Amino acid sequence: MPPPALSSVDAAFRREWPQLVATLVRDLRDLELAEDVAQEAFMEAARRWRIDGTPDRPGAWLLTTARRRAIDRMRRAQRFEERIPALVEAAERPPPDDVLADDQLALLFGCCHPALTIEAQVALTLRAVAGLSTTQIAHAFLVPEATMAKRLVRAKHKVRAAGIPFAIPEGELMHDRLTAVCAVVYAIFTEGHASTSGATLVRGSLCDEAIWLAETLAELAPREPELHGLAALCLLTDARRATRVDSDGQPVLLANQDRSRWDRTKIERGLSHLHQASPAGRHSVYRLQAIIAAVHTTAPTWEETEWRAIVAVYDVMLEQGGGPVVELNRAAALAELKGPAVGLAQLDSLADRGLLxxxxxxxxxxxxxxxxxxxxxxxxxxxxxxxxxxxxxxxxxxxxxxxxxxxxxxxxxxxxx
Amino acid sequence: MKYALLLYGDEAVGPQMGTPEMDAEMAQWFAFTEELGATGKMLGGEALQPIATASTVRIRDGKTVTQDGPFAETKEALGGFYLIEADNLDEMIAWAEKIPSVGYGTVEIRPIMSFD
CATH class of the missing domain: 1.20.58 (Methane Monooxygenase Hydroxylase; Chain G, domain 1)
Structure with a gap:
């Protein structure tokens, strides 16, 4: 028996899944159904493309197949009359390219709705927007698969029952909701970057997902500087991934990392996002952290790091209400600039106030x-x-x-x- | 979709009956109800008498037990509700933000169960 030629389906999955689910959610107004039929369309593709070859427009093929599946299911569920006319009409027309970006954003805003817990937001985003399987998400977060499956089912039920909209928020709401989306993407990144409870320090695939989400977002909503700040922060931090742990899996201090192995492409991409992240008044916390990461990744050696610039950024963070962790980081930078005794005095002042x-x-x-x-x-x-x-x-x-x-x-x- | 806005609060917190503050707040309640009613989306709504007027009924071991007051231990009691037709949760959140007591009480949004 020849091995299944899955590669073209795999490639299509990464490329087409987010758009496919987003379009289906718009048509069906039901995340669970949208995901199920998208999944079925890919399974069908795995069977059919092997025999018939990859279609010219894989995305359109998948969408048509998924819509047909949805019609079948609704017919069975007797929700036919309710939704079928719109869907049949949708099935007739080709996917209009210009609305896809909006659909994806709308899907993301729905998944990151503040009426869901942050854990649910993260899981839904990884499933619906990034297309990770329940198993993959469970492994990434080191929870049993059944736990993650339950979390996803509960979240999707809440989305449907509470009427959480898949829409791009307007006006003032946009800013609040964008902050929520950024928090989800950053939570995915930090979970990958330094897991708090796991045995592995760097779970790279979550970092990759977060970077993909941040860059996609920045591309879809180019006028939102906060998104570029977030993309810059993720890229400039992740550029050091290969050197953060040694061959035994032990952490390596920034001072001792092999800078020649830092990922130049990611650094360049990060710096380019940072240039587009200029603040329109208030400084975004992601952008400030990205500046610090940029100072580190562009320094030729630890000793030649621009510590003065780093301390200055921490000062801005403190002015904007940064907490004791910011003070801790500032103290560490100050120790490099003015010597360990000065840094230690700052740390002791935190301890005197009963902090950290x-x-x-x-x-x-x-x-x-x-x-x-x-x-x-x-x-x-x-x-x-x-x-x-x-x-x-x-x-x-x-x-x-x-x-x-x-x-x-x-x-x-x-x-x- | 149909939703209930359930208005919870501690009766000791916020404007008290017979004070000018309460008169001012009542004007806000009337204005809110009028704004909501004008959209044609209000399905109903009432304010409840204070919990001192409440009675609770349970049947235990086949016997009806009637008691004074609410059985909830929480300090926040249900003080009123609105029934609203809305497109989605964000629309309801926007209504909830306009509830006069939202600054000191809690507004809970609950979708209405549909049995069809």
């Missing part, structure tokens, strides 16, 4: 500065606190390694003296 005591990055940042100041026993205690609060296995191993290395150095020093 349960945040492992606070303790690991403190440990590194104390180490540079030769205050070894305090550094060891700080590493221990960091290990205590750290949720990520590989980061905890790394912290333990730093701790043990320092202990060994100290023992060596004591022995030598």
């Amino acid at each position: 005591g349960d945040y492992h990055y606070f303790h690991s940042a403190r440990a590194e500065l104390l180490r540079r100041l030769d205050r070894f026993s305090e550094a060891l205690t700080a590493y221990e606190r960091a290990i205590e609060w750290c949720q990520n296995d590989s980061e905890r191993d790394w912290l333990q390694g730093r701790h043990d290395e320092l202990t060994a150095n100290e023992a060596g020093r004591a022995g030598a003296s």
Whole structure:
């Protein structure tokens, strides 16, 4: 038996799924039905294209097939009379190219509606907009497949029963809802970039999905600077992906990363988005973070990093109400600019206000500065606190390694003296 | 779609009966009801008497148990409702934002169950 020639279907899936689902949601006003028939159309394609060859316009073929499936299903469900006239009419006309972008945006806004929990928004977006399977999403978020399936079913039920619209919001609502969409895309990215509870530090496929979503969004709504800021942030952060962990899966500090292996293409794309993200008044938080990422990725070495610029961006973030984590990052940058003692004083001021005591990055940042100041026993205690609060296995191993290395150095020093 | 806007609030919070603040708020309620009614989308709506007037009824072990007051432990009680025909949830959120008590109470949007 010859192997199934699935490659053209696979290629079409990535390219056509978002548009297909978006168009079907517009026709059917039912996300669950739209996804089901889109899935069936791809299964049909896997069977038919092998025999008949790939059609000239795969997208149009898939849409026609999916619409026919929808008509069959509605007939069975006796919702025929309600919706069939519009659908039959839709099935007759070719997909008008210019409305597809709007359909995709409308679908995305529906999936990221604030009446859904953020977990549901993320899952729906990955399923309906990015076309990931339930299994893939479950693996990415390290939850059992049944849990993710239940989450998706519940979310789709809420969408239908509550009448969550698939529409591009107008006027003032647009800004609020765009913020929600950005939050979902960024949540997908950060989950991929540094999972909080998983055994693997970088789950790259989620980063790829987020970058694809951010860049698609920026392309569909080019006048929204926040979207370019988000795309820039994801790209400039992800450009360092290959160097963030070593061959044993251990994290590598930015200072020690092999900069020649950073992804130049992503850096260029990120910088190009950053140029289009100029603020129209208020600074978008994504853009500010993207500027910091840009300073890092364009610095030839750690020592030659423009720390002054980074501290200045953190100052703007603090002016805009940035919290203690911003202060922590600013302190770390300040330590590079003015020395570890200055940075440490800033960290101690956070501790004096009772802030970040349960945040492992606070303790690991403190440990590194104390180490540079030769205050070894305090550094060891700080590493221990960091290990205590750290949720990520590989980061905890790394912290333990730093701790043990320092202990060994100290023992060596004591022995030598 | 048909929706209910359920208006919850703590009776001790917000304008109290017989005060000028309440008179001002009543004017807002009338204006809201009028605006909603003018669209032809209002299917109904009422304000409820305070929870001090409420009675609850349950049948347990075959016996009817009638009690004073609501059985809910929450401080927020249902104070009134509107029934509205709307295209989608965003339209309902826009109506909810105009409810005079939304600044200190809670407005819950519930789709009406359809049995056909």
